[in-house]
């Protein structure tokens with residue numbers, strides 16, 4: 001029986017994770033769940049999964065949740081705040097941690113799971129983008145097992161089967177990997193007239209053609225910052241230099257990514273675009289379990305298309321490659337500026353095309369330094385948020 005903590009249980013990934021878990025009650029039990037403010041949803045999950053502990057974002061939310069659970073006769077212990085999140089991620093009762101909080105807020109608990117040597121199912125790419133080497137060092141020092149949930153990285157992991165789960169560094173020529181081919185759908189604005197992008201609404205940006213996801217990652221997919229963050233994520237997970245990671249637009253989202261080997265072989269992982277596949281893969285690894293996802297019908301899909309990304313249409317992708325090449329705390333600056341700019345767009349404070357301009361200005365303004373400690377990373381994160389706020393306040397609405 002694997003005992004699981006789901007960080008971000010009420011989100012898109014959290015709900016998909018619990019869907020897979022519920023299909024296999026003989027294999028998985030839920031130790032703890034977390035949410036930020038969606039208390040009703042978390043209460044319903046506690047009624048269904050009976051975790052020992054549940055964590056929310058504020059004292060008021062904790063009071064609300066405790067009252068709902070009392071009324072339902074559920075004995076889950078209710079806590080709140082970052083320390084409680086770190087505690088449910090590192091407790092000795094836990095085997096596996098699904099890291100599915102969105103954004104930098106997930107860094108502390110995900111790092112706590114890494115330091116405690118847990119099996120980490122990593123959806124929260126922002127945590128790894130921010131902390132890079134420091135996070136990977138924590139994983140290696142504690143003997144934690146890191147399994148990618150992001151569909152592309154899960155596909156890359158699956159396309160390196162010869163290494164038995166011990167994924168080699170791509171930069172190491174002995175691995176025989178020529179390139180990682182990271183596929184991207186191109187999002188909702190792949191073919192839209194660029195001149196009209198300034199006028200798009202949050203609802204249009206969040207309407208992804210293939211995937212149903214949380215709002216932040218949906219906007220990231222529309223700007224392709226999501227792919228940029230994934231390039232940086234692939235760099236850390238697979239030891240891949242920037243020039244061995246190639247982004248390929250593949251609008252159908254059927255091939256989830258590929259590994260190109262020096263002998264000319266290309267291995268790919270395919271499937272319907274449903275996150276329950278990578279979630280089930282990582283939960284059961286190295287075994288296979290049913291996920292509820294329909295089998296892929298290739299004759300129904302009939303055509304798979306590929307094209308090069310247009311960096312002029314998607315400047316965020318170029319900004320992310322620049323941050324990866326700059327190294328140090330540059331990716332943390334990029335990530336923080338992006339989080340602030342995306343929230344400002346969702347709050348109707350800036351237009352869609354101002355997202356990339358705010359980020360570009362922040363990374364230009366702030367000097368990046370060495371990422372020698374988590375405190376240094378968090379200081380850069382805070383500085384980038386303040387700079388982005390100032391830039392946004394100065395923009396005409």
Ligand code: NDP
Pocket residue numbers: 007008009010011012013014034035036037038039057099100101102103105106123124125126149150151211212213214215216217275
């Ligand atoms: P959602 O917005 O759907 O869910 C986010 C979860 O995090 C919710 O449980 C939310 O709680 C919680 N949360 C939000 N803010 C905070 C905070 N400040 N402190 C603690 N918890 C917080 O996001 P997704 O599920 O879409 O994405 C989660 C992560 O997975 C992201 O890093 C994303 O990039 C990654 N990912 C997602 C994919 C997808 O298909 N959705 C695919 C690949 C990666 P509440 O509900 O109470 O607000």
Ligand code: MG
Pocket residue numbers: 150151152230
């Ligand atoms: Mg992805």
